[in-house]
Amino acid sequence: MQGRLGSLGAIDEKYDVAISTAAPALRNIVVDTAATGQKCVEMLRKENLGRATFIMLDKLNIDAAKMNHIATPENAPR
Numbered sequence: 001m002q003g004r005l006g007s008l009g010a011i012d013e014k015y016d017v018a019i020s021t022a023a024p025a026l027r028n029i030v031v032d033t034a035a036t037g038q039k040c041v042e043m044l045r046k047e048n049l050g051r052a053t054f055i056m057l058d059k060l061n062i063d064a065a066k067m068n069h070i071a072t073p074e075n076a077p078r
Contacts, residue, residue, distance in 0.1 A: 028053045
């Protein structure tokens, strides 16, 4: 699993510019492991493609049980 954080959800078109401007973290790239993130960094360096910020899922301290009990708009599943 990898891709831009902003690509993992949907934003209503009328709010797209405002949310994208207010939340630059939506450009961060989500990867499954630190090893995958390291490979991506190496490729960016090798191809001289610039910089990126990565969110490594295996390094996040998330209690999945607690996440399921968070109130969401219209009881949307997490």
